[in-house]
Amino acid sequence: MERLFIVNEHAGKGKTKKRWPMIQRHLDTFGIRYDARFTSKPKEAIEIAKKAVHHYSQLIAVGGDGTVNEVVNGIAGQGTLFGLMPTGTGNDLARTLHIPDDPYLAVRCLANGTHHPMDLLDINGFYVAGAIGIGLDGAVATDINLASWKKKTGTVGYILSMLKLLLTFPPFAVSLQIDDQAFFFPNCWLVAIGNxxxxxxxxxxxxxxxxxxxxxxxxxxxxxxxxxxxKIFPSVFHGMHVLHPNVLCFQGKKVRVTTERPVPIHGDGEILGNTPSVIVVRPHILNVLFGS
Known part of the structure; x- marks a missing residue:
């Protein structure tokens, strides 16, 4: 069997469980043969993926960004083709890869899409496909994970937690070592590191x-x-926040983050501990299926 679908039925407020039979019908329509495994607990998709790379040439994550990151961490560097059926609340990697939310169109991408190599972010041996947030948005992610109803509302939950923590989260001093350049910001709100x-x-x-x-x-x-x-927060949805003089952008291959106090870190919404940390880009370590 060529393809294995790793399905998190709890993702997307139960949307995955509702959509999976629909996805199966579309797979039959396109004549796609497959096996399926279902997760029952956090991190299980990592172990399923690690074992499956020896038996399947394609692994497809069915769920949200959390499921995606687990499967990615199970197959990175193995040459196995990664695909996804977005059924979560955020679906940020699907947005990046132009995989539609509609199940029929997503299956059509699986049948007809192209594949390309993709980089990943490596933080202490854990891979992140999208972005890492340090500081305020790390605190927001922590708050969301502690309130399950916020996690189920996607962007709405993020905004509510952001507004709450804007009143209480204190800015911090941070030192950044980006490749061979050093920077210091004494009054920082957040550092985002994007793949x-x-x-x-x-x-x-x-x-x-x-x-x-x-x-x-x-x-x-x-x-x-x-x-x-x-005031500038809404502009982040259009990427216009970077026009503000106190929002600075850099590029590099490795960044070391040191803060005056431990501040929280998330990777695509998953809590990854606190600073200090080192993040490295791993070029072309994942072979991914793109939509049209």
Whole structure:
């Protein structure tokens, strides 16, 4: 059997469980032969994927960005083709890869799409396909994960948590070592490190990021009052926040992040601990299926 679908039926507020029979019908329509495995607990998709690479040439994640990251971490560097059926709440990687939300169109992409190599971000041996957030948005991700109802609402939950933490999260001092250049920001709100443009359900946090160019993109938001930060926040959905003079963009292949106090880190919404940290781009380590 050529393809294995790794299905997280709990993803997307139960949307995956509802859509899976529909996806199966479309797979039959296109004559696609496959096997399927279902996850029952966090991180299980990683182990399923690690074992499956020895038996399948294609692994397809069915779920949201959390499921995607688990499968990616199971197959990165193995040469196995990665595909996805977006059925979560954020679906940021699907947005990047032009995989439609509609099940029929997504299956059509699986049948007719092209595949290309893609970079990944490596933070302490864990791979992230989209973006890593350090500071305020790391705290937002932590807040969302503690409130399951927010996690189920996608972008709405992100906005609610962001508004809440804008009132309480204190800015921090951060030192960045980007390749051979050093920077210091004494009053920083967040550092985003992007392999792709999107996170948080469609926010273009690193609008210039390209996920196969061999470099990582950084967005540093610093030296803003809470009111100023609130004012520019909506512009992130169009990538226009980078026009503000206190939003700085950099590129590199490796970044070391050191902060005056430990601040939270997330990767595509998954909590990855606290600073300090080192993030490295791993060029062309994943073979991915693109939509048209």
């Amino acid at each position: 792709s443009k999107y996170y948080g359900g469609g926010m273009k946090i690193c609008p210039q990021a390209v996920n196969n160019d061999g470099v990582l993109d950084l967005c540093v938001v610093h030296n803003l009052s809470r009111i100023e930060l609130l």
